[in-house]
Structures are given as C-alpha cells and as structure tokens.
Amino acid sequence: MQISFIFLIISSILTLTLYADPGTNVNVRIEGKINTIFESNIFTRGHNVTTVSGGTHPCDGTNLNSHPTAGPTATSALDDASKHGHFTWDGTFSTTYDDFFITRIGNDAQTATQFWGILVNYNYTTVGGCQTRVQQNDDVLFAFDAFNKQFFLKLAGPSTARQDIETIFKVTDGSSGTPMSGATVGKYVSDSDGNVKITFVKSGWHTLKAEHINSIRSNAISVHVH
Template identity: 40%
Template sequence: MRRTAISTTVLALTFLAVPATAQAQTQYTGTNAPIKVTLTVQGPDGLLFKGKVRTKGHDVTPATGGTHTCDGTNAGANPSPVPTPTAALDDAARVNGFTWDGTWYASFDDYLVESVKGVKSDATAYWNISVNGTSIPVGGCQFKLNAKDTVAFTWTTL
C-alpha cells in the first residue's frame, strides 16, 4: 500500500506539477518519421544500457502486457504522432533483448515506468525520464523527441 501511495504521488507530481510554460513546450507539430536518439538507462548499481536507438511513436506493450498508444498524442500533448521517450525505451528493449515494465494510468493517458532490465522502483526510488539533461515535464508517451536527443531513464531516490 505504501509503495502504491508513493508511486501515485510521484506520478501526480510528474504529471500535475508542470508549469504552464513547460506544458507549452511540448505542443509541437511534426511527423512521426523514425529518428535516432541516444538512450541511457542508469540503474542503482551502474549503467544498464547505452546506445543509439531508432524510434518513432507507436503502441507499446510492457512486460506484464496491456498495449497502449505511446506516440505523443497521449493526453492531447501533440496534435499528431511523434517519437517519445517511452517508445524509445520500448524499441531499445525489443532490439537489445531486455524488458521494461510499467503501470498504465488511464487518467494520465501514460505509463509510469516501474522496471527496466529487472530493476524495479520501490518506496524509496523511481525511474526519472530526462531529455538532454532535463527531467521531462510530462509523461514519457507525451514528450516529443527530436533527432539526436539524449534520453535517460535514471534510477532516482526520493
């Protein structure tokens, strides 16, 4: 129960405590053409993955199942499909043979990533998503990536 409360709090802070200017920055028009980004996954004990990933927005299915759209149109963040951080993680996992998992929150129209390569979030830490060194102000299925962006999923303690 405590883990759920903390996870819900982290999710609420991630999605709701967003300044209006940060929300406006995610409102891009664009195409969903595949792009290349650099993806890093940093766990509590070191680097879990680093590499170039070819990605575009698409439906994703985490390890425990449940397929949902993850193409930047989630919650109306972008008017048309675009590449996103969670889609990039999903592509890297599929191509490189590792898993990720998360809980889908219909009210946010997005996932809370809870596990990458078997490293699970808990009551003391969560997976933070950043692009070009800055934590994203919306969910990982809502944020528009650009070619050559640096995407990081980083184990972060509370």
C-alpha cells in the same frame, strides 16, 4: 472527373506524408541501480507499447492530446531500446494521465522510496514519457532512484588520445553545467574545475565513465589510444 480523382489521390498522399511519423535517432541511456543497463543510439517512431502490468496503449505523443500528430517519444525510445538491448521493462498505465509509469527496467524495480525518472537532455520531463516528444540526437536518460540524486553526470572529452601523454576530460552536472570536483573516472579524480587528467599506458580502445556520490553516473566515452 478523372483529373479530380487524380488530384484527390495526390492530395491524400501529401496529407499522409505530412502527418506520417518519420521517426528519429536519439541517444538512449539507462542507468540502473549498480550498472548501466543500456547505452546506444536508437531509431524510434511513436507506436503502441505493451507492458505486462499496463497492457497495450499508444505511445506516440498524442497521449492526452499533447500533440496533434504522432511522433517519436521518450518511452517509445525505451521500448525500441529494449528490443535492441534484449532487456525487458514494465510499467503500469494511468488512464488519468494517458501514460505509462515505469516500474522496472531490466532487473531493477522501483521500491517504496526509489523510482525511475526520465530526463531529456539532462532535464526532467514535465509530462509522461509517451507525451514527451524527442528530436534528432536528443539524450534520453532513464535513471533508477533519480529523485534521490542531486546530480546527473556528463563526461566530455576527446575520442582519441596518445599513449603515455596526458589527456584531459571534463565532468559536469548535465542539468546545470556545473563542474563536478571529486568525481572518479576509473582511478582518476576530477579537480575543482571538473577536469580529469588521464595518462593511458596501453594502446587500443578504452571506455570511460564518471561516478560521484549522490549522482547518476555519466555517459560513456570510448577513446582510441594510439
């Protein structure tokens, strides 16, 4: 009897461990109408989410039976980012889709023609943000007016550079990998191969970000110049 009881306890612990949401770290970036609202690595687990317009609902990937067990999602990452970044967001809740529709992040609210889009690793999510599970180091992007933009910029390059020595960075469309010509990184402009050649005249830390017409601005790169 005692052995059976102990076995039952061990089995229960193993079951809870197997199905518990361990959480994960993802890179959350929120590109607003005129500026970047938030950009940082965030640890997230699936959890109940509360908005003013939508109320409180689970947001753990089990929404609409999309996954059998709970786990971290795109919208749970947004909710955790809002706590770390000290900004607010809002969204209505659809009982049909069992998910939130994001209507505002920070001060940027949707309009009749401009809406918030969600991309994971530079690709639009195919389901709602509470159904979309995310994995370690995924790039989770929330972009204002996303559906009216053609490109989602991605900036790549070294994290260190030498003062007064030319350093090359590259701008691409994150969704397709296509090099982006004519993108601006500060006062510098990318060439036909998407390359941006920058000469830093001051030492210290520099933050770079690419922009282009009809595009969502890029991720930031911090460069230590010595």
